[in-house]
Amino acid sequence: METKVLKISEESLELSKALLESGEVIGMPTETVYGLAGDGRNSTAVKRIFEVKGRPSDNPLIAHVHKDFDLESLCYIERDYVPLLIKEFMPGPLTLVMKSKGVVCSEAICGGETLAVRMPSHKGCQELLKKVNIPLVAPSANISKHTSPVTASHVYNDLNGKIPLILDGGKCLGGIESTVLDVTGEYPRILRAGLITKEMIERATGKCFISEHKEGDKVKSPGVKYTHYRPKCQTALYETNQVDQAIKRYEKEVANGKTPYIMCENKYAKQFKGKNLLLLGESGEEVASNLYDKLLEGEERADIIIAISMGREDGVYMGIMNRLKKACG
Numbered sequence: 001m002e003t004k005v006l007k008i009s010e011e012s013l014e015l016s017k018a019l020l021e022s023g024e025v026i027g028m029p030t031e032t033v034y035g036l037a038g039d040g041r042n043s044t045a046v047k048r049i050f051e052v053k054g055r056p057s058d059n060p061l062i063a064h065v066h067k068d069f070d071l072e073s074l075c076y077i078e079r080d081y082v083p084l085l086i087k088e089f090m091p092g093p094l095t096l097v098m099k100s101k102g103v104v105c106s107e108a109i110c111g112g113e114t115l116a117v118r119m120p121s122h123k124g125c126q127e128l129l130k131k132v133n134i135p136l137v138a139p140s141a142n143i144s145k146h147t148s149p150v151t152a153s154h155v156y157n158d159l160n161g162k163i164p165l166i167l168d169g170g171k172c173l174g175g176i177e178s179t180v181l182d183v184t185g186e187y188p189r190i191l192r193a194g195l196i197t198k199e200m201i202e203r204a205t206g207k208c209f210i211s212e213h214k215e216g217d218k219v220k221s222p223g224v225k226y227t228h229y230r231p232k233c234q235t236a237l238y239e240t241n242q243v244d245q246a247i248k249r250y251e252k253e254v255a256n257g258k259t260p261y262i263m264c265e266n267k268y269a270k271q272f273k274g275k276n277l278l279l280l281g282e283s284g285e286e287v288a289s290n291l292y293d294k295l296l297e298g299e300e301r302a303d304i305i306i307a308i309s310m311g312r313e314d315g316v317y318m319g320i321m322n323r324l325k326k327a328c329g
């Protein structure tokens with residue numbers, strides 16, 4: 001199959017609509033990462049998504065809808081704090097897990113009772129969602145376990161020949177996936193950390209818990225149990241107080257004829273002067289925005305990415321460190 005990559009236009013949106021309505025799956029931009037989208041009501045399209053990605057069959061998908069879509073047509077809004085979250089953070093990088101009404105097919109939610117829903121804020125994605133006016137389920141548009149794509153060419157590198165179309169909406173500005181929040185209980189619970197932070201949710205609703213998967217826990221959000229986000233090259237992760245060890249490792253790799261790259265925040269640039277660098281930026285938002293892009297640049301150029309930890313897990317750093325540990329740890 002030939003994979004077209006088309007900039008977002010009236011024409012490419014029409015083509016997308018026709019493909020999606022015929023049960024095909026396509027690459028679509030969002031403000032977080034690129035998604036592999038299909039009609040959430042169509043079990044054949046949903047099966048195709050799992051097949052294209054090589055995704056484990058027990059890991060449910062997120063339904064994406066436009067900003068005027070009636071969420072209550074898809075799920076039950078059972079808690080009083082949910083409208084506050086919707087008002088504050090949607091459209092945006094927040095996914096809400098609620099009891100499903102069964103419109104999105106059971107294959108998409110792996111036979112479970114809940115459905116994860118989000119409203120992406122990416123302009124081109126909103127245009128697509130508005131045009132099709134159906135819930136599009138979409139996991140990140142990478143081969144399962146690989147680093148998530150933040151440009152159309154990243155999607156192309158993973159899925160070329162497997163899907164008919166990738167809509168090119170530029171580089172994703174958010175850079176890490178949405179926060180997945182279980183809102184079925186008395187208080188909201190973060191199942192996957194992201195750009196909407198625990199602190200932001202607490203400000204809106206008062207309380208918020210974290211229930212990310214740890215070894216031995218019962219899995220609440222299946223996706224977080226898998227090895228994830230791995231670039232194709234070798235990786236190593238050093239703590240903030242292990243800069244000297246990271247330099248020794250770099251020199252050892254060079255001595256062995258390898259090409260190492262150090263991936264770190266800009267503030268380390270001086271300490272690693274003269275070395276191959278993948279610089280992530282200064283603020284947490286910048287680091288999130290660059291993380292996957294730099295991992296994917298690294299796998300092209302390096303034999304090994306030597307990453308330096310952020311050394312903190314407050315705010316957006318929780319989501320960043322969660323990815324960094326899985327990608328490089």
Ligand code: TXA
Nearest residue numbers: 032034035060114115116139140177178221222223224
């Ligand atoms: O930013 C994002 O969320 C991106 C873009 C494309 O929207 N999508 C994304 O999808 O990251 P995916 O499939 O790669 O990750 C979805 C995550 C997984 O951790 C999955 O287990 C969790 O959401 N999830 C989906 N449905 C769920 C449900 N009903 N209950 C609990 N967790 C759910």
Ligand code: MG
Nearest residue numbers: 139140148177
């Ligand atoms: Mg993913």
